[in-house]
Each structure stands twice: as structure tokens, then as C-alpha cells.
Amino acid sequence: MFSEFLTQNLQEFWQLTGFYNATWEHLVMLLVGLFFIWLAIKKNFEPMLLVPIGFGILIGNVPFNTTAGLEIGIYEEGSVLNILYNGVSAGWYPPLIFLGIGAMTDFSALIANPKLMLIGAAAQFGIFGAYMVALLLGFAPDQAGAIAIIGGADGPTAIFLSSKLAPNLMGAIAVSAYSYMALVPVIQPPLMRLLTTRHERVIKMKPARAVSQNEKIIFPIVGMILTCFVVPSGLPLLGMLFFGNLLRECGVTNRLAKTASNALTDIVTILLGMTVGASTQASEFLTSETIRIFLLGFMAFVIASASGVLFVKLFNLFLPKSKKINPLIGNAGVSAVPMSARISNNLGLEYDPSNYLLMHAMGPNVAGVIGSAVAAGVLLGFLA
Amino acid sequence: MNKRLLTLLLVTLTFAGTICAQGRRGLRLNEVMIVNDSTSVVDDFGRYNAWVELFNSTFGPLEISSVFLTNDRNNNTLYPVPLGDVNTEIPARQHILFWADGEPNKGTFHTNFTFTPGEDNYIAIYDANGQTLIDEIVVPGDLKPGQSYARKADGEGGINNPDDWEVRDGSESKYITPSSNNIIKSTNNKVDAFAEHDPHGFAMAVMAMCIVFSALLVLSICFYIINRIGASISRSRKMKALADDEVEADHHKEQDSGEVIAAIAAALVEHLDAHDRESTILTINKVRRAYSPWSSKIYGLRELPNRH
Numbered sequence: 084m085f086s087e088f089l090t091q092n093l094q095e096f097w098q099l100t101g102f103y104n105a106t107w108e109h110l111v112m113l114l115v116g117l118f119f120i121w122l123a124i125k126k127n128f129e130p131m132l133l134v135p136i137g138f139g140i141l142i143g144n145v146p147f148n149t150t151a152g153l154e155i156g157i158y159e160e161g162s163v164l165n166i167l168y169n170g171v172s173a174g175w176y177p178p179l180i181f182l183g184i185g186a187m188t189d190f191s192a193l194i195a196n197p198k199l200m201l202i203g204a205a206a207q208f209g210i211f212g213a214y215m216v217a218l219l220l221g222f223a224p225d226q227a228g229a230i231a232i233i234g235g236a237d238g239p240t241a242i243f244l245s246s247k248l249a250p251n252l253m254g255a256i257a258v259s260a261y262s263y264m265a266l267v268p269v270i271q272p273p274l275m276r277l278l279t280t281r282h283e284r285v286i287k288m289k290p291a292r293a294v295s296q297n298e299k300i301i302f303p304i305v306g307m308i309l310t311c312f313v314v315p316s317g318l319p320l321l322g323m324l325f326f327g328n329l330l331r332e333c334g335v336t337n338r339l340a341k342t343a344s345n346a347l348t349d350i351v352t353i354l355l356g357m358t359v360g361a362s363t364q365a366s367e368f369l370t371s372e373t374i375r376i377f378l379l380g381f382m383a384f385v386i387a388s389a390s391g392v393l394f395v396k397l398f399n400l401f402l403p404k405s406k407k408i409n410p411l412i413g414n415a416g417v418s419a420v421p422m423s424a425r426i427s428n429n430l431g432l433e434y435d436p437s438n439y440l441l442m443h444a445m446g447p448n449v450a451g452v453i454g455s456a457v458a459a460g461v462l463l464g465f466l467a
Numbered sequence: 468m469n470k471r472l473l474t475l476l477l478v479t480l481t482f483a484g485t486i487c488a489q490g491r492r493g494l495r496l497n498e499v500m501i502v503n504d505s506t507s508v509v510d511d512f513g514r515y516n517a518w519v520e521l522f523n524s525t526f527g528p529l530e531i532s533s534v535f536l537t538n539d540r541n542n543n544t545l546y547p548v549p550l551g552d553v554n555t556e557i558p559a560r561q562h563i564l565f566w567a568d569g570e571p572n573k574g575t576f577h578t579n580f581t582f583t584p585g586e587d588n589y590i591a592i593y594d595a596n597g598q599t600l601i602d603e604i605v606v607p608g609d610l611k612p613g614q615s616y617a618r619k620a621d622g623e624g625g626i627n628n629p630d631d632w633e634v635r636d637g638s639e640s641k642y643i644t645p646s647s648n649n650i651i652k653s654t655n656n657k658v659d660a661f662a663e664h665d666p667h668g669f670a671m672a673v674m675a676m677c678i679v680f681s682a683l684l685v686l687s688i689c690f691y692i693i694n695r696i697g698a699s700i701s702r703s704r705k706m707k708a709l710a711d712d713e714v715e716a717d718h719h720k721e722q723d724s725g726e727v728i729a730a731i732a733a734a735l736v737e738h739l740d741a742h743d744r745e746s747t748i749l750t751i752n753k754v755r756r757a758y759s760p761w762s763s764k765i766y767g768l769r770e771l772p773n774r775h
Contacts (some may be wrong), residue, residue, distance in 0.1 A: 211672035211676055215587065215672055224668075225658045298693060305686070305693075314680060457678070466655070467657070
């Protein structure tokens with residue numbers, strides 16, 4: 084009798100274990116998670132993001148009996164992971180990240196040379212180019228909009244928009260967006276070489292003028308009002324971005340700016356990365372749609388980078404010789420801050436060791452952040 | 468003291484704004500049935516009574532206890548929605564049903580008034596002060612038993628505007644919907660419209676790029692103007708400072724010539740045997756470095772991958 088009781092309980096316990104419930108899909112996803120962690124630790128690809136996402140994938144793909152009512156899965160109402168996931172599903176982690184980005188970002192390069200904002204706008208064509216292709220591939224307009232935002236190369240924006248337009252695709256979109264952001268140094272340089280001539284790559288730009296404190300304070304206030312008046316649906320992202328920047332620049336809230344740019348951003352990044360990773364449960368993630376999303380994301384990223392570079396070349400046709408812009412900063416119009424600006428700088432130095440483009444590239448780079456948030460607001464306004 | 472007063476004033480104004488924003492102005496009369504002829508819903512007691520559906524048209528929950536329902540133009544406070552019932556909070560964009568059976572003792576959602584079939588019936592909602600009208604409508608007297616009078620779209624339209632309302636007879640296109648949406652939406656109209664009229668996404672791309680460009684162009688022009696104004700102010704300040712320096716220099720020139728200063732200094736040295744005593748203490752002061760983007764933390768967050 085006792086042995087029967089023991090056997091029955093052990094049998095029930097065995098049925099709850101991961102070994103019993105594992106499928107090949109789980110194992111594939113566990114390998115994907117391990118690959119992300121390997122990329123982050125061994126190859127140093129965006130470790131701050133890929134380690135939490137990679138480990139999140141491991142957490143989200145530990146097999147268990149979903150019918151046992153254990154309340155442990157990320158999609159089970161009331162589970163701890165589900166509560167943490169609320170920041171993603173309800174879309175309030177991304178604005179907090181934007182607060183931190185605003186508190187970290189120096190907009191001086193943009194304020195000193197406002198025309199660079201247009202490069203940030205041009206690079207957003209990647210989003211809408213990918214939108215058209217996504218429609219061709221059979222996605223519905225709202226899904227196409229959520230996928231296309233990957234072209235903005237902005238993880239928080241991609242998560243924010245997909246949580247509103249296509250929550251079922253959010254895991255794939257987020258992982259795709261962060262993967263391509265990590266692969267900026269691999270994807271962009273060949274494209275930039277392809278689209279520029281040797282002569283263009285050595286164009287030297289005049290150093291930007293010094294920007295006064297007053298201008299830095301006015302920028303986030305005017306920037307928020309103007310952009311949000313045009314696209315009110317971008318308010319959560321743009322409002323927090325400019326608010327963070329005002330905390331930084333006003334000079335009287337250093338403590339708040341420090342918290343927003345350090346502790347708060349780190350906490351939200353950990354939670355965001357981990358829960359996004361955990362949301363990629365095999366059953367939701369291993370579909371043909373995911374593969375199409377990754378392909379579309381890659382294409383969006385390529386179009387965005389190319390649009391920025393080509394726009395600078397076009398812009399140069401109308402500028403006097405002394406004010407020509409080096410097209411190598413065009414790729415920075417995607418908002419992978421500051422990675423894409425560093426790519427511009429490194430490539431510039433490769434062709435002329437005295438040509439430092441970093442600060443010039445930071446202009447379109449931060450304009451890209453604003454541009455992608457505006458683009459997300461536009462898509463949300465049209466499709467939500 | 469002035470600062471404290473100003474802060475107090477701002478806080479008071481903020482709270483006043485919040486109180487105003489929390490008013491029940493988003494509450495709407497949404498659908499009414501005057502004679503429930505057993506084709507519609509029953510109340511908790513299994514009886515077919517007249518009903519009034521209210522709709523929370525806001526995107527947040529709305530607590531409606533202490534608002535007044537009335538069918539008497541001369542008595543705004545006829546039926547106060549009782550306090551202390553958790554069910555009086557209407558979730559965002561949801562409905563609540565009141566039974567107009569004249570039996571308030573049956574519960575929170577049973578009013579103390581009834582309607583008169585065959586006549587125009589006035590219904591209104593007043594805020595807790597009994598003065599502020601939230602919504603009102605006159606239900607036409609020719610409404611037949613089993614028919615409802617409903618807003619064409621949930622919560623949309625003005626106050627007491629018959630154009631926003633319609634008679635519903637329970638047919639396939641005019642269905643009666645107590646406690647649910649007057650229009651059942653199975654799809655997103657905006658998405659459907661884009662799918663139908665812009666299947667290739669070209670219109671979206673053009674419109675969206677124009678908006679993105681306009682937003683950043685406006686910002687760019689704005690800062691170009693601010694740049695110009697800033698540069699002109701700093702130029703004029705510099706000019707003024709230069710002019711002031713010149714005036715001051717002229718003033719000193721008139722008073723103290725170099726020869727006079729040199730003679731005084733020489734006399735002092737001769738008389739006092741004065742000279743600087745050098746201190747042997749070296750002090751190193753900490754210099755606060757202004758922020759430089761070159762040393763910003765953000766550039767350390769995402770490093771270039773190491774190629775092994």
C-alpha cells in the first residue's frame with residue numbers, strides 16, 4: 084500500500100519535471116538562449132542586453148506541465164514572471180528606458196547643427212520600406228507596422244509598438260530588434276563602403292560650435308512640445324525621452340538625472356531583457372512567422388542604414404563645398420545609440436586617421452532616436 | 468516665504484485640476500428600454516423590468532456612487548447611486564445596467580422611479596453635487612414594447628441629441644444589447660481600411676515619412692532660429708563687454724599712467740624692502756571637469772565586439 088502511494092506520487096512528480104515535458108522545440112530554444120549568452124560573453128556583442136535576453140530565453144523555455152496550474156509560466160495570470168512581464172505587455176518598461184536614454188544623451192551635436200536631424204528622419208524610411216514588404220509577405224497592416232519598426236533599430240520602441248499592435252509577435256520582434264542592434268558592426272560597414280566613394284569617405288566636417296546651457300535646457304522643452312503636438316501618440320516615448328534630458332541639462336536635478344541614467348535604467352534593462360527573453364516560449368516563437376520577421380527585420384535595418392547614407396549624398400548636392408557632410412555619418416540615422424555613431428567614426432578613421440566623425444555622427448544618431456519614436460507614434464496613430 | 472506661497476499655490480492648482488479631471492463627465496446614458504416585454508433580460512429577481520444602461524466612455528475605471536439618476540426635470544437628485552457597493556465602479560469602456568422598477572430596496576441597481584409607457588420619458592444623470600448635468604436624453608413615447616432606444620455608437624455623440632440615438636427593435640441590424648456594446652466590433656476598422664485601400668503600403672509610407680520629416684524639420688528650423696538668436700545675443704553681449712572694457716581702460720589711463728605706477732612701486736620696494744615670500748606648501752585643488760561627450764558613460768555601455 085505504502086509503496087503504491089510512493090510510486091504514484093513519484094510518478095506524478097515525474098510528470099511535472101522538465102525531462103518529462105521536454106520537446107525538441109524546447110531544446111532548440113534552450114540552444115538559442117545559450118547562443119545569445121555565448122555571443123554576449125565571448126564575442127562581447129551587446130552584453131548588457133543579450134545576457135538578460137539569453138538567460139530569459141532559458142527561463143521561458145524550461146519545460147513544465149502547463150495544465151498543472153502551477154502559476155509559474157510567463158503567460159499564466161498571476162505568476163511572478165507574468166507580473167514582471169506586465170511592464171512589457173502593458174508597455175511601460177520602454178518609456179522608462181527612454182527616460183534613462185534622455186538622461187544619458189547629450190543633444191549638443193544636434194543643437195549645434197540642426198540640419199543633421201533630417202538624416203535621422205531619412206533613416207526612418209527603413210521602417211516604412213519594411214512595412215511595404217511585410218504587406219507583400221501577407222502580414223496584416225498592424226502586424227506589418229509592428230515588424231517594420233525593427234528598422235528603427237530601437238529595442239524599447241519596437242517592444243512598445245509591438246505590445247500595442249501585435250502582442251503575439253512581440254517576442255520575435257524584440258529579439259530580432261536587439262539581435263540586429265548587436266550586429267550593427269557587422270551589417271553597416273560593408274553597406275557604407277558599398278554606397279560611398281573613397282573621396283566622400285574622407286570629407287572633413289567643421290567642428291561643431293559650443294552650445295550654451297540655455298539652448299540645452301530649451302531643447303527638451305521645445306522638442307517635446309513640437310514633436311508631441313505633431314504625433315501625440317508618441318507621447319509616452321518622446322515625453323519621457325525629453326523629460327530625462329531636461330533632468331540632465333537643467334543643472335538643478337543632478338540626483339534625479341543620475342538615478343534615471345544609472346540605477347533606474349539598469350533595473351528596467353534587467354527586467355525588460357529577462358522578460359522579453361522569457362516571452363519567447365517555443366510554442367509561440369518557433370514558427371515560420373518568426374523566420375519571416377527576422378528576414379524583414381534584417382531588410383528593414385539595411386534599408387534604414389542605406390537611406391541615411393544616400394540621403395546625405397543627396398543633401399550634399401545642395402550644400403556648398405565647405406559645408407559638405409561626410410556620408411559615413413548617414414548610417415547613424417538609425418537609433419542604435421551610440422554604436423552606429425562609433426561605426427561612422429571608426430570607418431572614417433580607417434580612411435583618414437585624422438578625421439574624427441564621432442561627434443558629427445552623434446547628431447543623426449540621437450535624431451534617429453527621436454525619429455523612430457515619432458515613426459512609432461505615427462504607426463500607432465494610424466493602426467491602433 | 469514667497470517661494471513657499473508660490474509652491475502652495477501650484478500644489479493647490481494641481482489638486483484642483485485633478486479633482487476636476489476626476490469628475491464623472493465621461494459617464495453616458497447608452498441604451499434604455501421602457502417596456503421590457505420578456506424578450507430582453509431579467510433582473511436578479513427574475514422579473515422583466517425597464518432598464519437603463521450607463522456607459523463609461525473614458526479609458527479608465529469610473530466610480531459612480533453618489534451620482535444621481537432622475538426622470539424628473541424638477542428633481543435632479545431623485546435617485547442617488549448608493550455608496551459602499553464595489554460594483555459601482557465601471558471598468559474602462561464598459562457598461563452597467565440599472566432597473567427602473569421603483570423598488571430601491573432590492574439593491575443598488577434598482578432605482579426608485581419607473582417610466583411611463585406611451586409618453587416621452589426624460590432621463591438624466593447629475594453629478595454628486597446635484598447641479599452638474601452629466602448626460603440627459605428624452606426617450607420618444609412611440610417606443611414599442613421590447614424596443615430599446617440606444618446610442619448609435621457607444622458613448623459617442625453629444626448630450627440630449629436625438630441624432631446620436633436610434634430605436635432598436637431586436638432585428639439583425641438593430642439588435643438590443645443590454646450590458647454590452649451597441650456596436651459589436653470584431654475587427655479594427657483602421658486596419659481594415661488600410662488593408663482595403665492601401666494593400667501595398669505606399670500611402671502609409673508616403674504619409675508617415677512626410678509626418679516624420681515634418682516633425683524633425685520643424686524642430687530643426689526651430690533650433691536654427693534659436694541658434695541665430697543665441698548667436699546674435701552672445702555677439703551683442705561680447706560687443707558690449709568689449710566696449711565696457713575700452714571705456715574702463717580709458718578711464719584708468721587718464722588716472723594712472725604707467726610711469727606713476729612704476730614710481731610708486733619702486734618707492735614702496737625701497738621703503739619697505741617688500742618682496743614676495745614664497746610659500747613652501749603645495750596645494751593640489753580638485754578641479755571639477757565639465758561634462759564631455761567624449762568621456763560619457765553611454766559610450767562605455769555598448770562596446771565594440773572584440774575580434775579574436
